[in-house]
Amino acid sequence: MAETAFREGYVDADGFTIRYMQAGEGAPLVHLHGAGGLRLSPAHELLARRYRVVAFEMPGFGNSPVNTRTETMPELASTMARAVDKLGLDTFNLMGTSFGGKTSLWLALQQTSRVQALVLEAPAAIRQEGAAPPAGTPDEIARRLYAHPERVSAPPIDPALRAKAQPLVQRLLGPHRDPDLESRLQDLSTPTLVLFGTLDGVIEPRMGRIYKDLMPNCHLVFVYDAAHAISTDRPEAFTEVVSDFLERHEAFVISRAETVIHP
Amino acid sequence: MKVSFFETVRYQAPKPLPSEWPVPSGIYNPDAGARAYRGMIERLEFVEALGFDWVSVSEHHYSPRILTPSPIVSAAFLAAHLKKIKVALLGPIVPQSNPVRVAEEIAMLDTMAQGRLVVGLLRGTSNESLTYDLNPTESRERTDEGMELILKAWTEPQPFGWQGRHYRYRTISIWPRPLQQPHPPTYALGVSREACEFAARHHLGCGVSYGSFEGVGRATKYYREQCARYGWQPSSDDIIYRANMLLADTDEEAQDMLRKLPGQAPFSMRPGVRDAMMTIDSRNIAGEARSPIVSGALPTTFIGSPDTVVEQVRRCRDVVGAGVIDVSLHPPGSNELEPLMRSLELFGKKVLPRIRDI
Numbered sequence: 001m002a003e004t005a006f007r008e009g010y011v012d013a014d015g016f017t018i019r020y021m022q023a024g025e026g027a028p029l030v031h032l033h034g035a036g037g038l039r040l041s042p043a044h045e046l047l048a049r050r051y052r053v054v055a056f057e058m059p060g061f062g063n064s065p066v067n068t069r070t071e072t073m074p075e076l077a078s079t080m081a082r083a084v085d086k087l088g089l090d091t092f093n094l095m096g097t098s099f100g101g102k103t104s105l106w107l108a109l110q111q112t113s114r115v116q117a118l119v120l121e122a123p124a125a126i127r128q129e130g131a132a133p134p135a136g137t138p139d140e141i142a143r144r145l146y147a148h149p150e151r152v153s154a155p156p157i158d159p160a161l162r163a164k165a166q167p168l169v170q171r172l173l174g175p176h177r178d179p180d181l182e183s184r185l186q187d188l189s190t191p192t193l194v195l196f197g198t199l200d201g202v203i204e205p206r207m208g209r210i211y212k213d214l215m216p217n218c219h220l221v222f223v224y225d226a227a228h229a230i231s232t233d234r235p236e237a238f239t240e241v242v243s244d245f246l247e248r249h250e251a252f253v254i255s256r257a258e259t260v261i262h263p
Numbered sequence: 264m265k266v267s268f269f270e271t272v273r274y275q276a277p278k279p280l281p282s283e284w285p286v287p288s289g290i291y292n293p294d295a296g297a298r299a300y301r302g303m304i305e306r307l308e309f310v311e312a313l314g315f316d317w318v319s320v321s322e323h324h325y326s327p328r329i330l331t332p333s334p335i336v337s338a339a340f341l342a343a344h345l346k347k348i349k350v351a352l353l354g355p356i357v358p359q360s361n362p363v364r365v366a367e368e369i370a371m372l373d374t375m376a377q378g379r380l381v382v383g384l385l386r387g388t389s390n391e392s393l394t395y396d397l398n399p400t401e402s403r404e405r406t407d408e409g410m411e412l413i414l415k416a417w418t419e420p421q422p423f424g425w426q427g428r429h430y431r432y433r434t435i436s437i438w439p440r441p442l443q444q445p446h447p448p449t450y451a452l453g454v455s456r457e458a459c460e461f462a463a464r465h466h467l468g469c470g471v472s473y474g475s476f477e478g479v480g481r482a483t484k485y486y487r488e489q490c491a492r493y494g495w496q497p498s499s500d501d502i503i504y505r506a507n508m509l510l511a512d513t514d515e516e517a518q519d520m521l522r523k524l525p526g527q528a529p530f531s532m533r534p535g536v537r538d539a540m541m542t543i544d545s546r547n548i549a550g551e552a553r554s555p556i557v558s559g560a561l562p563t564t565f566i567g568s569p570d571t572v573v574e575q576v577r578r579c580r581d582v583v584g585a586g587v588i589d590v591s592l593h594p595p596g597s598n599e600l601e602p603l604m605r606s607l608e609l610f611g612k613k614v615l616p617r618i619r620d621i
Binding site: 195198206208209212213219220221222223224225234237238240241252253254255257 | 408411412415419420421422423424425426427428430431433434
């Protein structure tokens with residue numbers, strides 16, 4: 001269902017032709033995907049009801065040519081910032097998933113005044129020692145990513161395309177703790193929402209607290225009964241808290257839930 | 264073997280009571296209630312002197328059968344009056360609680376009681392879902408989620424939000440945290456597949472109750488298998504078995520007491536409610552479907568003279584694997600105090616010293 005509402009587009013940035021999927025109207029929400037590549041989820045569709053969602057496919061992922069040029073994560077972030085420029089977006093919200101969470105942190109550091117709020121879905125910028133990315137057959141990968149594989153609607157990412165991007169992922173992901181990034185995060189005051197699924201088997205949910213330790217304006221939310229791919233496992237729950245945070249930033253802690261049963 | 268005394272507060276009604284649950288609260292006698300709670304403390308001072316390891320309390324509503332609708336209040340009162348004995352809060356009915364509040368109150372009480380708290384978390388018996396209008400079909404899911412949230416609230420050092428199925432909080436950061444770190448000894452109570460798996464996954468103990476040794480033994484076996492799957496091995500202290508005990512000087516006397524017991528639960532739901540509950544409330548032992556307990560007396564699995572009961576405790580250890588027995592020593596369905604005190608004394612003198620090494 002998610003695919004239909006989204007329209008495909010391309011922008012050129014830093015010599016790469018970058019594909020994106022776009023839907024919805026409202027404040028822009030730029031999404032940077034995880035190490036497997038771009039795969040639309042029901043959460044994209046739900047978010048597109050309130051936001052102009054632009055989900056990029058970063059150079060080297062999907063059907064784009066092998067990316068041997070980008071050497072570092074800050075470099076990839078800077079390329080993606082140029083891609084956002086090409087869409088004419090001055091200020092925007094930024095959401096990064098896993099690998100793309102680290103890209104998003106660098107992008108926010110580079111473009112502090114443009115990123116209004118940052119959402120990090122199971123970000124891979126800080127990992128437990130020895131954390132292993134999902135690998136193997138599509139089934140094996142699905143078992144690592146999802147608590148509810150039955151909720152996955154999009155077809156699995158082609159193993160060949162996933163494999164093709166892995167050298168890039170390995171080159172850019174960096175160590176499990178990255179002192180350079182972490183020291184910079186202490187000055188990043190962008191409103192930030194970090195989400196971890198309680199069943200994340202790729203990056204331990206306890207990594208979430210380190211972002212809060214480091215970042216001055218960070219909020220941590222656990223999504224119950226979700227694994228690494230939170231937005232696929234629990235799209236409604238994910239969208240509700242993300243939308244609320246994007247709208248109200250830190251005031252999202254004030255409940256608007258109504259409990260009147262009958263007037 | 265560790266031994267726990269299940270305290271139910273013996274309310275002695277001045278007048279006969281109707282047998283239907285909920286029991287009209289207008290019949291409640293405040294003086295009889297005050298006597299019951301005073302008697303509880305006197306009894307438990309004796310229990311403590313006899314050398315019991317724990318006293319346990321539970322959550323039940325709308326009848327005088329077990330007069331502890333708020334087990335945390337009972338536990339706090341007991342912890343303040345008693346000196347050494349551990350207080351086992353077995354436990355808050357999680358699906359009808361605010362899990363954050365449960366986490367806070369337990370942390371607070373564990374600290375005030377200088378770390379003398381033991382905790383059990385559970386779904387609750389079928390009738391309890393009527394107490395606060397809980398949909399029985401949601402109670403399992405609410406229990407699992409609530410228990411997970413309680414554990415998270417105890418252990419997560421940074422303020423966090425919880426985006427659950429049944430619970431949503433934007434910010435949680437409890438003060439105080441428990442004195443016992445990371446949290447008091449905690450048991451998932453129940454014989455279901457879900458309770459056993461939850462306990463295994465979170466490295467908790469498992470508490471089973473009232474079934475035959477073989478019946479609850481199926482659950483504890485399943486629990487141990489699940490623990491192995493999660494890469495750890497529980498000790499016998501990780502398994503509690505709660506049961507009725509009818510103890511007398513001779514086997515004949517004990518059997519005579521059993522014959523005099525009513526075959527029905529003291530307060531039962533109306534037939535239409537009971538029958539509907541039978542179809543709505545799904546229950547299992549280690550994955551095998553069982554009927555919800557909506558009427559009928561709970562079985563008595565320890566019965567006889569001290570010699571006989573010592574052998575039964577030994578068998579319980581072998582079959583159930585329990586390292587803690589939580590015993591209800593008053594004749595089920597009776598609210599008389601005298602037989603309870605007689606059993607208690609007999610247990611303390613003739614049974615307790617002989618089951619320590621089991």
